[in-house]
Structure formats: C-alpha cells, structure tokens
Amino acid sequence: MSGLIKALAEQRSCSLIGMEKNTGKTVTLNYLLDHLPSERRVAVTSIGLDGESQDQVTQTRKPEIELREGMLFATSEKHYRMRKMVAEIIDVSQERTALGRLVTAEVKQKGKVILSGPGSSQSVRRWMDETEGRADLIIVDGALSRKSVASPTVSESMILSTGAAYSANMEKLVRDTAYIVELIQLPKETEGGEEKIYLTGAVTNRVLESILGDKTAAGKEVVIQDFTRVFAEQLLWHRFCKVHRVSVQQKSRLLAITVNPTAPNGMVLDSDKLCKEMFEATGVATYDLVKKLKVDR
C-alpha cells in the first residue's frame, strides 16, 4: 500500500481540492477509489457549484468517476439518471438543487457516474452525518479551492491537487502552492487566553491593512473561519503574520499534495524536480499519480 493510501485509510473523511482546473483532482479521486482496500467502505460525493454553472464557468463537463461494488455515492437526480452502472437507491433528500434532489445509492455493479452533490457546507455536513454510519471513509470531491461555496474544512483531512495548469513557471507554482499549504496549516484558535479579533467573511488586503493600522489591535490573535477565507496577497499576509498570531476556527489535516506536471496547452514540467521542490517548500508528501500509475503498470 502506498504512503498516500495508508494515510487516507486512517481517516474518516477527506476532501479533495484543486488549485486550478486540470490539476488532476479527478485523476486523484479515481486513483484513491481504485487503490483503497476494498474492505474499507467508501462513500463519495462532490461539493461546490452546481453542475450546470460549473459547466458554464469552465466550459467543460464534470468528469465521470468510476466506482466499484459496495461503494456509496451521492449525486443529483439528473446525474443519477445518467449513471452507467447498477446502483440501489438508499435515500432521496428533501433538499432541492438546480439539478434536482440528492440521491444516495450503493453500487451494485461497477460503472461510471457524474458526481454533483450538495451545494453548501451545511448540506454537505448533513449528508456526511447521515452517511457516517454507513461508511468507513467519506471522500468529498471539493470544488476549486476558495472559489467554493462549501468549505473543504467540513472533512477531517484534505488532499491538494496542483500542477502546470496553474502555472507553467515552476517557481511560481511551488511558491503559490506553498502559500495555500501555509493557509491550510494555520493553527486552530487557542483556547481562552487574551482578547482576540474575530474576522467573519473574506480576509482581503484592506481588512489586513486596517488591522495593521489600528494601534488597539496590536499583538492580538486574529481568528478567521477557515483558510478559504483568505484572499490577501502573500507579501502582505506574511507581514501581517509577523505582527499577529493568526488562527482558524475550522481546520483539517493536509494529507498530501498531488501534482500534474502537464498543462492543458502541452507544456510539461519535470515531474521529479517538481515533486522534490514541492516537498521541500511545504514539508508535505507530494505525488505525481499519473507517473506513478505508469510506473506501477
């Protein structure tokens, strides 16, 4: 069992997030589903924008996911009807999304399905609560990081996908990914202690500057909801973090980074170098799963 699968198999829930479209989030999901030991009962869904608007934003169809017998999944009525597998319906939610209600089903004969799950953090949370008793591990295919209406911190752990699709300049790719990793790894809010500053909503340059300019705020811990709320520039952020301890209310563990060295325009980065530099910059285990699959074969 690879280190990635081993780390994941110990979790109760995991969200997949991507730095950008085409960074290999779906490859990662399919790899995990394929390699997880079959005795671990897996349930999977996706969150974020509803299928239709996502198609409009990215001009691409949501990819199909391949699932094995015994796996559970949740998808919209529309995509449930389009499934290419035999599946038994376990539940139909009362909530409606643009694509109809949410159908939870168990795979009876393996095949493919498009996942378009709940649209908000609360409904993902609700679905996870309902599914917990039926599954050992819940995997949530998150939307693009920070553009999502639902935060990936609803799950206990996370896997971040990044790659040449984000930037073909390796230095920038590593630097920006490391910034996201740094945000994901912000510490949890300290218990009790002195007076803190709580920020709800987006943490922008302006918000940071106004706190830096406020003498009464000096030295106080700043608490944000979770890492997806930070929209500030790296330089300013780092300057801010030197003056204030910044913590989050919700956090999940980052298990690994997966990289896709190939950009949609054909540019290819050196996979080994990318993995090495990414690991050195973040301290987080980094995998190129496409290459790994090739080597395994």
Added chain:
Amino acid sequence: MKLKEYISLPCSLRFMVEDLELQSSASRRKLMEQEIMTAQSDIEQAYNVLRSYFVRVKEPKQELNIKTLQFRLAGIKDLRTTIQNMAEHRVLDDIELFEIKHLAILTGEVEKQMDKTGIACSLPDLDDVVAILDPEGLRIATFYIYDAYSDTLRDIRRQREKEPQNEDLFVKMQEEEELIRQELSRQLQPMQKKIAEAYMSLIDIDITLAKALQIKRMGLCFPVIGVTTGYTDMWQPEVKELLRARHREYQANSISFGNNPTLIIGSNMGGKTVVLQTVALCQLLTQFGFGVPAREAQVALKDEVLMAMADGQSIESGLSSFGAEMLNINNIITAARMGKRVLALIDEPARTTNPIEGTALVNGLLEVLVKTGQSIVVVTHYNVSAADCRCYRVRGLENGKMNYALEATTANTVPHEALAIARELGIDDEWLERTEEFLREE
C-alpha cells in the same frame, strides 16, 4: 381563506404555527394550504381526533413511544410529483419507485407505532405495494431494478461482469430495465388511490401529533363551539413567551362578546392591543383546529377574521397612516354588511386625526357597526357614547402597578390615566407640569 393567507395577520398565528414540531416539510406545506373550517361538524370532528391524540400524548409513559413516532414521521418525503405521475399513467423511474416503496414500508411502521401508542388511525394496507417492489423480500426501504425481476436481466448483468466495457450489453440492460419499470408501473397503477391516501394520512398524523404536543407544552384548551364567544383567562402566547424571557409574569384576562360591537377602553399600556390580538388568534386557532391559549374557550364560528391594527401603515400604496386606516376599516364595514359572519378587530380607529373629528368618526363607526350585527371589537381612547355596545375597561394603574384585567363597565367615560402612566415612565417633569396646567385651564 387558507392558513397561509391568515398567517401574516398581526396576531401571532405565525408564532403558533412555527412552534409546531412538524417532522416533515410536506406537512408544513399541507397545513399552510388548509382552508379555514367554518362548519361546526368539521371542527368538532377535527377536535375529536385531536383529543384522541392528546389523551395519549399527555401520559408521561408514552414519551418514548411519541419520540419514536416522530422519528418515523420525519421519514415522510414529498411525493406530490410521483403521485401525480402515477395518476397520469406515466412509467415511473427508479427514484419514484424507491419513493413509493419507502412510503409503503413507512406506512406499516407508523401504523405499528400508532398502535403501540394507543392512538387509533386508519392507514391503508400497502403490503401488496411492498410485495411488488421487494421481490427479494428484504423489507428494507431501498430500491433498484433487482435481478429477481427477470432472468434476462440477470443474464445480461452476469455477462457484463465479464465484459464491463461492452456498450451493447449496457444498452441491452437499460432496455430490459425499462421493460421492468413499465411492468411495475402497470402493476402499481390500481393502487394509486391508496398510495395517495396513505401519503395524506401520514401528513395528517404528523400535523395532529404536533398540535397535540403543543397543547401539552403550552397548556392550551379545547374550545367549545357556541353562539357567542367567551374566553376565560386567555393569553397571548408570543407576548407571554417574551415576558417569560424577561422573568416577568403574564396576566391572563377574560372577555366575552356576542353579535354586536364591543368596546375596550382604558389606560395606555394597559394591554388593549394584546387583547385584540389574542381574540383574533383564538378565533383562528379554533377554526384551524389548534389548541386555544385560554383556561376555557367558547367560540362562535365566523366566515372571516379581519384586523385593522395600529401598525397598518401602507407605505407601498403611498397612503398616509390615516388614509390606509380609513380604507382598512371601510373594508371591514363592507365585509360586515355582506352577510358573512365576521369577526373584526379594530385598534384605535381615527387615532391619527384631531380628537374632535376622531371622536365623531368613532361614534359614527359604532352606530354603523351596531346595525351590521357582527362581532366587532374596537379599542378607543376617545370619549364615545357607546350606546348599544358592550363595554370593557382595563383596570389600569392600581397603586403604581398596572392591572391588565378587563372589567365590564357601563360608564362611557374613558379613564384619564395618561399623565399618571407618563409619570411612572419618568417623563420630563416640566412637560407634565405644563400639561396639568393646560388641563386645569380647560
């Protein structure tokens, strides 16, 4: 009119509806669509059923049974589209077949739980529905087109195990599944009526149970239907709740009236508006079959409940508060003359105009209303000649403390307590002294 049309009346009906522990959104939807009951037999029938729930609900030993019943009822799903599709002889898809199977199994479970709780109910027997959708006899509320439905299907699926990439096999499987769906839909067709009936009955159980639990929780009463209306120790539940949150007691009060205008006079801050709200609320709760917030209640049935309250400003239509109010009261007069049985509550009519014309307007209104012979309760501060009206007065300030009790009075002079109350509120001394001088001059 429907509950959803009455719910925004300023009388806390929304508070009571939202307080119900409904387990399913389908129940809430049905409740909102309910027409107000105006026939005595309908209302008495509804209360008989509600009472049969209440006698069980109030027993402490039933608590766990009731909790289980609520848990089951939470499984009610919205089946409107599915039932509609059945009625139109459409072929049902997997999701709809799942919903029907789920309902059929749920109906059996609820019936068992009702039986345990000792509440009588008549739910249709859906065992034959379950049998059709449960060919493997597992009695679990999940569904797919089972292999057991056809040997052909089983064979195709076995073949697919070996050739998962074979698209032709997938198409063949889909065709066979569709044939089975057609057959299942055909077999279920004759059961459409009782499936719809079970669905509606489950919703009714949810609503009735929630009402019975509310009666227990709030200590409400079952009203009797009579020719006149009278409440003993009634209270406004939302105001009571607010006071409780501030650790203050609510003082219940009593009122009765027949088919002629009733006048309520009395000091400011004496709770007159709350009385109007409570009277409207109790009327509506009775005619929608809820428990009533009073120790005892006798209610004369009405066809319509109308309110003209002090906050009836119509900004949207660009009317001044006076204009909006006059039109509102005019509607009440029109409705009262139309021969329908009306309960109308009018809070301080003509309060925003000068007291000379205002008093005349209220006197005129009362004369007009007396002729209609309807139940109309009017609150006023004006000194009106309330001939032919029943008259109540708020007891008012007694030893510096407000007594909210209503007492029947014949005196048609309104009490002069505004200054005393203003003093209690700590209003500027100079202002009040000057006011007293003006009063003396008059």
